[in-house]
Amino acid sequence: MMSTKKNYTRETILKAAWKILDESPRASSRMSDIAKEAGISRQAVYLHFPTRAELLIATARYVDEVYEIDERLRKSRNATTGKERLSAYIEAWGNYLPCVDCMASAFLAMPDDDDAMAAWNDRMAEVRDGCLAAIEALAADDDLTASYTVEQATDILWMLLSIQNWQLLTVKCGWSQADYVSHILEIAQNVLVKNC
Amino acid sequence: MMSTKKNYTRETILKAAWKILDESPRASSRMSDIAKEAGISRQAVYLHFPTRAELLIATARYVDEVYEIDERLRKSRNATTGKERLSAYIEAWGNYLPCVDCMASAFLAMPDDDDAMAAWNDRMAEVRDGCLAAIEALAADDDLTASYTVEQATDILWMLLSIQNWQLLTVKCGWSQADYVSHILEIAQNVLVKNC
DNA sequence: CGCTCAATTGACACCGTGTCAACTTTACAC
DNA sequence: GTGTAAAGTTGACACGGTGTCAATTGAGCG
Numbered sequence: 493m494m495s496t497k498k499n500y501t502r503e504t505i506l507k508a509a510w511k512i513l514d515e516s517p518r519a520s521s522r523m524s525d526i527a528k529e530a531g532i533s534r535q536a537v538y539l540h541f542p543t544r545a546e547l548l549i550a551t552a553r554y555v556d557e558v559y560e561i562d563e564r565l566r567k568s569r570n571a572t573t574g575k576e577r578l579s580a581y582i583e584a585w586g587n588y589l590p591c592v593d594c595m596a597s598a599f600l601a602m603p604d605d606d607d608a609m610a611a612w613n614d615r616m617a618e619v620r621d622g623c624l625a626a627i628e629a630l631a632a633d634d635d636l637t638a639s640y641t642v643e644q645a646t647d648i649l650w651m652l653l654s655i656q657n658w659q660l661l662t663v664k665c666g667w668s669q670a671d672y673v674s675h676i677l678e679i680a681q682n683v684l685v686k687n688c
Numbered sequence: 689m690m691s692t693k694k695n696y697t698r699e700t701i702l703k704a705a706w707k708i709l710d711e712s713p714r715a716s717s718r719m720s721d722i723a724k725e726a727g728i729s730r731q732a733v734y735l736h737f738p739t740r741a742e743l744l745i746a747t748a749r750y751v752d753e754v755y756e757i758d759e760r761l762r763k764s765r766n767a768t769t770g771k772e773r774l775s776a777y778i779e780a781w782g783n784y785l786p787c788v789d790c791m792a793s794a795f796l797a798m799p800d801d802d803d804a805m806a807a808w809n810d811r812m813a814e815v816r817d818g819c820l821a822a823i824e825a826l827a828a829d830d831d832l833t834a835s836y837t838v839e840q841a842t843d844i845l846w847m848l849l850s851i852q853n854w855q856l857l858t859v860k861c862g863w864s865q866a867d868y869v870s871h872i873l874e875i876a877q878n879v880l881v882k883n884c
Numbered sequence: 885c886g887c888t889c890a891a892t893t894g895a896c897a898c899c900g901t902g903t904c905a906a907c908t909t910t911a912c913a914c
Numbered sequence: 915g916t917g918t919a920a921a922g923t924t925g926a927c928a929c930g931g932t933g934t935c936a937a938t939t940g941a942g943c944g
Contacts, residue, residue, distance in 0.1 A: 497911085498921070520800055522900065536922055538902070603797050604716055639874065647861040648875065656852035665843040678835065679844065679879050693890070693942090718931065732891050734933070 502540045505530045506554040509547055513594040521598065523547075545608040552595045552615070559591050565622055574630035575685060579677055581626045582653065585619065586673040589658040596655040623649040630684065637686045645684050652676055698736045701726045702750040705743055709790040717794065719743075741804040748791045748811070755787050761818055770826035771881060775873055777822045778849065781815065782869040785854040792851040819845040826880065833882045841880050848872055 508530035512521045523544055527534040541547035556562070568580035599612040624646045630636045636645060651657070653676070661667045667675070681688050704726035708717045719740055723730040737743035752758070764776035795808040820842045826832045832841060847853070849872070857863045863871070877884050 501921080520900090523902090524900085533923055534901095535903090535924085539921070542902090544901070597799070600796065601799050603793070640871075644871070647857060647863070648871070650861075651853050651856050654852065654856060656850065657847050660847050660850060661843060665846075667843070675836075675840070675844070679875075683875050683878050697890080716931090719933090720931085729892055730932095731893085731934090735890070738933090740932070 498540070501530075501532065501536075503554075505532070505537055505540055505547070506551050509551040510555060510594075513551070513598050543607070545602065545605045545611075548595070548598055548602075548608060549611040552592070552599070552611070555592060555595055559588065561588050564588065568622075569625065571629075574626070574633040574635050575681075577629045578626045578649075578680065578684070581622055582677045582680055583673055585622065585653055586658070586676060587669070589653075589655055590662070590669060593655065593659065596659075619653065620646065620650045623653065627684070635686050637684055637688075640684070648683060649680060652680055694736070697726075697728065697732075699750075701728070701733055701736055701743070702747050705747040706751060706790075709747070709794050739803070741798065741801045741807075744791070744794055744798075744804060745807040748788070748795070748807070751788060751791055755784065757784050760784065764818075765821065767825075770822070770829035770831050771877075773825045774822045774845075774876065774880070777818055778873045778876055779869055781818065781849050782854070782872060783865070785849075785851055786858070786865060789851065789855065792855075815849065816842065816846045819849065823880070831882050833880055833884075836880070844879060845876060848876055 505526065509521070509526045512526050512529050516525075523537055524534045526547070527537050530537070537547065541550060564584045565581070568577065568584045571577035571580045599608055602608050624642070627636065627642055627645045627649060630645075631642055636642070640648065657676075658672060661672050661675075662669065701722065705717070705722045708722050708725050712721075719733055720730045722743070723733050726733070733743065737746060760780045761777070764773060764780045767773035767776045795804055798804050820838070823832065823838055823841045823845060826841075827838055832838070836844065853872075854868060857868050857871075858865065
């Protein structure tokens with residue numbers, strides 16, 4: 493099969509892009525840098541990805557696959573009570589955030605690219621769906637505080653679990669990953685769970 | 689005085705930059721766009737500001753001056769009790785955020801410019817100082833929850849009041865400005881104030 | 885009048901993205 | 915083996931945005 497080789501190169505490029513983004517925290521990840529890392533010519537990258545934005549989108553998907561984030565989040569839905577589900581979701585997503593930090597930075601650095609922003613917003617919308625499911629489970633147990641509607645509580649949880657907040661607390665404030673998860677969990681419970 | 693004319697043009701440019709950033713929510717604010725808005729040639733902008741980054745930094749300062757944010761925040765320090773001071777600070781800063789949203793977006797869109805990021809980090813550090821002062825006032829009244837150290841509580845308040853959270857709740861979730869302020873205040877009190 | 889400084893025009897270098905054409909390599913099919 | 919098609923290479927180029935430079939214009943002022 494010819495396509496085998498093509499797929500192999502494609503994955504090589506994705507790995508290279510991931511590595512470059514991961515290593516150069518806030519440096520410029522040019523197409524030429526990624527190509528060099530992948531051991532091919534800059535132009536060859538365009539044989540597999542039409543634009544830089546598409547490459548980043550594909551890389552984000554690839555990272556998701558490698559870390560099996562879908563499965564991680566699905567497991568958090570198995571919790572029986574709403575409270576357990578809330579903490580399982582926060583723990584699952586909160587511990588995934590450091591893995592996608594580099595991808596998030598790359599996307600947020602190109603806010604004027606419509607394709608990239610659409611892909612990013614899709615991903616974030618999925619996270620909000622997860623938040624909504626957790627909040628609804630909490631509401632079903634009548635454990636959701638009366639201060640907020642389900643929508644508002646979802647928005648607040650979504651906000652707490654944003655990558656920007658993770659970056660602020662861990663990168664800028666120097667919190668450990670464990671502190672981040674435990675304190676965000678504490679805040680969420682404090683704000684969203686009834687008689688807590 | 690010759691410098692009068694120069695200062696006048698300088699301010700014209702700053703106003704133009706402000707307007708362009710404000711109007712084009714996530715469009716490209718090129719030097720040529722700003723120059724056109726100011727009614728001068730693109731090259732003339734460089735007679736007043738060496739780089740685009742410096743222009744943005746100066747524009748941010750100009751916006752601060754116009755809105756007299758320093759004075760607004762200073763007033764929040766006049767509150768007598770720690771609790772009052774916390775709510776005064778949240779209200780003052782929270783209601784200033786919509787004014788600087790466009791500037792924030794501009795800075796966050798150029799994360800690889802060292803000068804711009806340094807300027808932005810300075811501004812954010814000042815906000816954190818304000819948070820720290822409010823938390824210390826709370827601690828002085830023995831109204832700070834025992835769950836966090838002063839530093840941790842400051843970090844949490846800083847996180848809650850970040851521009852990214854404001855953008856998320858108002859722009860993406862559609863919250864009104866009033867809802868934003870009141871709910872962030874409620875969350876902060878819930879999380880940070882003892883027996884609340 | 886002559887000086888100075890702001891501003892203008894037009895040109896250019898640099899850099900990164902994306903495209904194109906021509907050529908080479910690889911691998912498989914017959 | 916030889917032919918063919920796809921993958922990859924090199925070199926060149928257009929485009930857009932930033933920043934620089936030189937030559938020129940124009941207004942204000944002693």
